[in-house]
Amino acid sequence: MRIQDCKEKELNKLVDLQAKLVKANEKLNAVVSYCDVDAQLENYTAPTDAPLYGTPVVLKDNISTKGVRTTASSRILDNYVPFYDATVVKKLRDAGAIFTCKSAMDELGMGGTGLNAYTGKVNNPYDLERITGGSSSGSAALVAAGLSPLAIGTDTGDSIRKPAAYCGIVGVKPTYGRISRYGVIPYASSLDHVGYFTTNIQDAALALEVMAGRDDQDMTSSYEEVAPYASLLKADLKGKKIGIISNVVDAIVDPRFRPSFDAFTKKLEQQGAILEMVTFDQDLMNALLPTYFIISNAEATANHSNLDGIRFGMREPGADLTEIMINSRTKGFSSEVRKRFVIGSYSLFTENQEKIFRKAQKVRRVIVEALDDALKNYDILLAPAAGTLAPKPDESFGEDLNNTFMVAENHMLLGNFSGYPSITVPYDVVDTMPVAINLLARAFDEQTMFNVAKGIEDITGLAGMTKEDF
Amino acid sequence: MNFEVIIGIEIHCELKTNTKMFSSAPLSFAAVPNTCTNEIDLGMPGTLPCVNKDAVKSAVKACLATNCTIDTLIRFDRKNYYYSDLPKGFQITQQFYPIGSHGKVNIQTDEGTKEIRLNRIHMEEDTAKQFHTDAGTMIDFNRAGTPLIEIVSEPDMRNGKEAAAYVEEIRKTLYYLGVSDVRMEEGSLRCDVNISLRPYGSDVLGAKAEIKNLNSIANVQRAIEYEMKRQNDILLAGGVVTQATLRYDEATRQTVEMRKKEGAVDYKYFPEPNIFPIRIDEALMQDIKENMPELPKERYQTYVTTYELSDYDANTLVANKELSDFFNEAVAHTKEYKLVANWLLGDVSAYLNKNGLQIQDSKLEAKELASMIDMVANREISSKQAKEVFEGIVEGKSAKAVVKEKGMEQLSDPNAILDLVKQVLDANPQSIEDFKNGKDRAVGFLVGQVMKLSKGQANPGLTNKLLVEELNKR
Incomplete structure (x- = not known):
């Protein structure tokens, strides 16, 4: 589904779409709550030339919506209804968006599979048995299934770009500070980004225009001017210097990968792109995941200390306030989340902080410096977005810390550590499953990122790809 | 210990x-x-x-x-x-x-x-x-x-x-x-x-x-x-x-x-x-520095050096910023710094305490207090009269208005006073005699007589001067 198509349709077609969504969700299990489309249409005032006029939009369930339940797919927030809107919600509504639903996610953004939502596993439309990836699982599944041209997600450690790869759609994580995080239930503040899914690059460029910009309620949001990305969009590969991250390519062992990837890169060269292999220090690549785990969970343990059952959310009884908090948190979070809190808390203890948390922050800086060095020589860094096709849940994903997992499945953390813009674009379909590459650009250089991605899209011919029969 | x-x-x-x-x-x-x-x-x-x-x-x-x-x-x-x-x-x-x-x-x-x-x-x-x-x-x-x-x-x-x-x-x-x-x-x-x-x-x-x-x-x-x-x-x-x-x-x-x-x-x-x-x-640091208000230690210094207040009075005033602000306003109108401090720490504080007021909530104006104090200093009214004037100015009246209302306005016209002096001297030849014989007490008695005749309104300093001059003429 494309934004332009929606803008040309009659508004009341959105009611039919909502029915279709409900039906499809029986198979996808991607929705936590539905939004009241009728009510939104009744009060609809957007002019027909609004950028998202009549456009249905899915919101990840960690984005606060006034009066609409927002659970972040966690039991502890199962009954939580915010009394304020996230900044991104206001911006989308002002641009004409109609919200259709709140989508399922790995609880509080913690996870990369879509297996860890309170509503259960989210299913991949290309193969319902397979996972969507996560944590923005429901948003990815719904765009891939042709049920929405635009879905909002968040990306702390590749939570948009990985599911985009598994589901064969475009996933954008702009520069840190480009889109306000105000009203978005956090995972880890220094790594969290608001981003989104579309089926094509034109829509991706338009969506950023709508959502980007300084927000005084988010002190980390940037004053950098928002460019008219969509009107400036132009497929641009000729003479572009693209560095391919060799550590990632070399880490992939699936025999189906190489032929497809080589064919793709050859086409890039045919279009005039200058491709070179870039090799990062392997120790730094291996340090990505542990560094991420420490920083993200340390920040998360503090960020989620407000979920205590006292002022909102699910409250378990207890003899006193302390007991109420302990009981509510014990029952309100899954064991995966509690595990991450323990790790985060441990790394912040006074006796551990210097050698764990602070050290991780230093390693993060060293990694970003290495990235900066690489970006001095290239307009864009490119790598396969995943080491395998979307796996099935019984495959022991991530249990074995081998090279494929440590590097091929986690290299997109470079985008979170640095905050630099990054996009996932599908480039092929292998054994009926989509495969994708990921691009990483310089800070606030989203235009170059979009232009190269558009060139890629033109080569692959996969713009607008969806999987509607599942 | x-x-x-x-x-x-x-x-x-x-x-x-x-x-x-x-x-x-x-x-x-x-x-x-x-x-x-x-x-x-x-x-x-x-x-x-x-x-x-x-x-x-x-x-x-x-x-x-x-x-x-x-x-x-x-x-x-x-x-x-x-x-x-x-x-x-x-x-x-x-x-x-x-x-x-x-x-x-x-x-x-x-x-x-x-x-x-x-x-x-x-x-x-x-x-x-x-x-x-x-x-x-x-x-x-x-x-x-x-x-x-x-x-x-x-x-x-x-x-x-x-x-x-x-x-x-x-x-x-x-x-x-x-x-x-x-x-x-x-x-x-x-x-x-x-x-x-x-x-x-x-x-x-x-x-x-x-x-x-x-x-x-x-x-x-x-x-x-x-x-x-x-x-x-x-x-x-x-x-x-x-x-x-x-x-x-x-x-x-x-x-x-x-x-x-x-x-x-x-x-x-x-x-x-x-x-x-x-x-x-x-720029912001500079702006803050330039707009720093006067600090208590600085105000204390001014009180002790410029206004020559005692250490105790200076400290007591500074401890109450509003009273101290009032003092600063009052001394802009009079040079009688010490008297202003005395009044503020004495009668004014007593009045405020009695009525459960803060200085900023009372009707007393710094300018009027200063004006009253100047009248005392210039001997235009007596200390005793000042207490009466004070009762008026705490009600928001001007010092001058109270003085007029209570008939405390002084007679300061030399001709008018000289008239009174002559009347008194004419009526008291014995006192003139006493004066000539070197009895200084006579002057005090005669000034008292002039004051009595003027119902207390003759300027005492002027009266004294004119009386002595007239005595020497006789």
Whole structure:
């Protein structure tokens, strides 16, 4: 589904779409709550030339919506209804968006599979048995299934770009500070980004225009001017210097990968792109995941200390306030989340902080410096977005810390550590499953990122790809 | 006292800004509970902090006034702990890089001026207020997020009097800066005192007691004096002082243990990721420096040197900023500085006390007080008459109007007075004779007669002069 198509349709077609969504969700299990489309249409005032006029939009369930339940797919927030809107919600509504639903996610953004939502596993439309990836699982599944041209997600450690790869759609994580995080239930503040899914690059460029910009309620949001990305969009590969991250390519062992990837890169060269292999220090690549785990969970343990059952959310009884908090948190979070809190808390203890948390922050800086060095020589860094096709849940994903997992499945953390813009674009379909590459650009250089991605899209011919029969 | 007493003080001061430290919710003392809050103060999921620039400016002023070294790169940290009065589950504070450090203030002690060093001043946010009732705990989130500065002294005080003088100095300074209401009884200034004893000459600190939330300066002194004695008695009896948190019970005038301080809580401080470091630029610093209000120590200096007030009068006036402001306004209209101070600390204060008023709430105008005082000094009215005039000007009348109304206007026309003088001399030949015989007392008698004849309105100085001249002519 494309934004332009929606803008040309009659508004009341959105009611039919909502029915279709409900039906499809029986198979996808991607929705936590539905939004009241009728009510939104009744009060609809957007002019027909609004950028998202009549456009249905899915919101990840960690984005606060006034009066609409927002659970972040966690039991502890199962009954939580915010009394304020996230900044991104206001911006989308002002641009004409109609919200259709709140989508399922790995609880509080913690996870990369879509297996860890309170509503259960989210299913991949290309193969319902397979996972969507996560944590923005429901948003990815719904765009891939042709049920929405635009879905909002968040990306702390590749939570948009990985599911985009598994589901064969475009996933954008702009520069840190480009889109306000105000009203978005956090995972880890220094790594969290608001981003989104579309089926094509034109829509991706338009969506950023709508959502980007300084927000005084988010002190980390940037004053950098928002460019008219969509009107400036132009497929641009000729003479572009693209560095391919060799550590990632070399880490992939699936025999189906190489032929497809080589064919793709050859086409890039045919279009005039200058491709070179870039090799990062392997120790730094291996340090990505542990560094991420420490920083993200340390920040998360503090960020989620407000979920205590006292002022909102699910409250378990207890003899006193302390007991109420302990009981509510014990029952309100899954064991995966509690595990991450323990790790985060441990790394912040006074006796551990210097050698764990602070050290991780230093390693993060060293990694970003290495990235900066690489970006001095290239307009864009490119790598396969995943080491395998979307796996099935019984495959022991991530249990074995081998090279494929440590590097091929986690290299997109470079985008979170640095905050630099990054996009996932599908480039092929292998054994009926989509495969994708990921691009990483310089800070606030989203235009170059979009232009190269558009060139890629033109080569692959996969713009607008969806999987509607599942 | 058999031991050396070591006292350090932490002062939490609520800043008087329009909005909260990290949210745009209004600050409002005594508003209906839970009406001055928004999603940020309530710690709702997804909210982010936004630093209040005015609070930072206030903190800078406090640092400048206490001679702190200012770190112009503002950074915040999280202090993590779970409590129902802390909505986010962490407090945003400045643990690693306080805005001010290495400060010092001078206090007056029995031995003279003493310097008290400040360890640090840092900014943070206040917690919600809890009310424990039989029915349960009520939480008012109005206070949550109120900007605070915490001022931490070095352990430089040695007795209750010094501690009280230090708190008073800080209170006065913050009040003059206009950054806080500094009302201890209402909690906008809160004091925690750390106190320990050690043998003279020892350089090891003894186990300390922390006395929490003292609600008046008098209680700071009383609590310390009680606690000094308690620890002294324990140590003399061969006992051991245990580290503990205490409160001061006003009714029994004793310190009471709240909890033992065993293994301190690990607050897991770490840098606040949602606030990037903020640089206070040179222009803003300059602006703050140039607009610093007059500080109490500066005002004291002016009083003692320029106005030649006594040390006691100067201190007493400065301690009450509004009275001191009134003094400054009054001395703009008269040169009788000492008299103004006397009136303010005497009759004016007595009047205010009697009527339960503050100077700013009374109808008395500084200009009128000055005008009345000048009349006394110029002997246009007597001191006794001044008391009557005062009764009028505290009701908002002008001094001149009261004088006129009460018929106290002086006769100052030399011709008119000379007429009276002649009348009196004509009627008292014996007194002229006495004068010629060298009896000076006669002049006094004759002046009295002129005054009597003028119903007390003849200018005494002028009368005296004209009378002597006329006597010499006869």
